[in-house]
Amino acid sequence: MTLGKWLDQWIEALIAAKKSPNTIKNYRGHIRDAWRPQLGHKLLRDLRRSHIEDVLADLAPPIEGERPAGNVGRRIEQRTPSTIDGYRRTIRAALSAAQRAGLIPLNPAVGRMDSIPVADAIDEDDEPEVWQPEETAQFLEHVFDDRLSALYELAAYAGLRRAELCGLRWSDLDADGAGLRVRQTIVSVTRTQVTLEQAKCPVCGEVHVGRLFKAPKSRKGRRWVPLAKPAQDAFARHREAQQEEREFYGIDYRDHGLVFCRPDGIPLRPDRVTVEFEQHVAPCGLPPCPLHDTRHGACSLMLAGGVPIEIVQMILGHSTPEVTRRVYAHLMRSETPAQIEQAAKLLTHHRPARKSRREQFTRSDGAQPRIEISPDRRSRWSGLT
Incomplete structure (x- = not known):
């Protein structure tokens, strides 16, 4: 053969x-x-x-x-x-x-x-550009009135992937709204990539072109993700808005149980979500940032908040903490100096405060004291110069 x-x-x-x-x-x-x-x-x-x-x-x-x-x-x-x-x-x-x-x-x-x-070796100039917290906040305020604003909030705070956002169902949310479970994804595909049987929607049995329902591809991808208070509030607003869309469409609403979908209930095309996200970025005056890179920003927030790397790994769905360390090493470097300084205070606060050499020779009025030099020493210095 x-x-x-x-x-x-x-x-x-x-x-x-x-x-x-x-x-x-x-x-x-x-x-x-x-x-x-x-x-x-x-x-x-x-x-x-x-x-x-x-x-x-x-x-x-x-x-x-x-x-x-x-x-x-x-x-x-x-x-x-x-x-x-x-x-x-x-x-x-x-x-x-x-x-x-x-x-x-x-x-x-x-x-x-x-x-x-x-x-x-990775050069610092090759490291990905990550939005700073104030830039992410600027973007979220810009899209606050968009019908998918809750999707952007969830990406920024929880670091979910695009396929996970598109496949999220209301049944995946905890009853108290404190977290969610990633159990389903929707990925972008073409007609040639899947068979007819694979392309059929598990809910309605129809074929949604460009969309494929599937489970997370790894065990680590099936995980529980905690939700920050702003993300919980965004979900509450989004639920109310979706209920109004249900009432508007009536019997024509195609319910798939999805949190994020088209106004008529049909699943979103993941590639269109990316396009809409990029269309919002430019008017904000922010540097270009792919939707997937909002995961970097979410990771940065968790690390800055003191979340252990092992917990960040589980929230983001990486296979091991080593993957998280390798992917986000540049983010950890940016947070490490402040964390080291905080750790050093545990020791230094037990030591007495000491004046610097300059402060020791500074008078109470802030002026530097005049130092008298003996004639013989002055003559020796002048000889050296």
């Missing part, structure tokens, strides 16, 4: 197993751009580690001619080391499946590849 034929079978098996459409989309892109053109003709049994290394090495130089579009539509000039490693992870996953099927004895794509460039 050739690698190209096996990759086709592998993708079909993933679709049948109902794997994440976005994951399958990334796999298809890597296969289309690299693995099929260069190694699709190779027999699986003849595939060697050197073949994998050669393909990855070809992905490293700057791209000449027509540049491919990235996941967000930007034309890329050169692939980053992490992007190249993504190609390796794709072929590693495909060959691991072939190994389990008994088609190859060993997986040649396992382990680090020397052809993947080493990522440069």
Whole structure:
């Protein structure tokens, strides 16, 4: 069997197993751009580690001619080391499946590849721009009267992802409004990414183009998130506004139990939520900030408030605290000096206050005392100069 034929079978098996459409989309892109053109003709049994290394090495130089579009539509000039490693992870996953099927004895794509460039150390200038608290407050005041203002409040205070915001149901909120549970998401998809059965809405059975209901992709994603008082107040206002929309549409209201939806109850398209968010940012006079980066601001608020990193990790839905530390290291650096100073006060408040050397020689009227210099010392100094 050739690698190209096996990759086709592998993708079909993933679709049948109902794997994440976005994951399958990334796999298809890597296969289309690299693995099929260069190694699709190779027999699986003849595939060697050197073949994998050669393909990855070809992905490293700057791209000449027509540049491919990235996941967000930007034309890329050169692939980053992490992007190249993504190609390796794709072929590693495909060959691991072939190994389990008994088609190859060993997986040649396992382990680090020397052809993947080493990522440069992160420069401070490359760190993401995060809105300061006063900027976030300015944005929230600007969108206060928008029908999705509660969505922006929740993103700013709780750090939920876009898919989690779109999939949130009223039944996911605690009875006392103190928190919520993330149990459902709605992600953006195209018709080619999902089967008809996958695309059907679990509530009404219809197909909502561009939207897919699914559970969080990991156990850590299914979590409880506490709600700050401003977010709770925003929910109360939003519930009243949604009830007015229900009464306006009457029997035409398509209830899906969602907190955030269209005025007629139909689920929101996640990509449209991003567009509307960006349309609000420019009139505020704020620096550009993607909707997803409001998670950085929420993390910054929690760290500034003294929330332990392990708790922040659980609230944001990261797999481990190490992920939170790696992603938000720049935020922790900004808060650390103040925290260190606060910790130092636990020791210094037991020590007597001492005057500086300058203060010791300052008179009570604030003037510096005149120091008399003996003639012999003055003569020695003048000789040195």
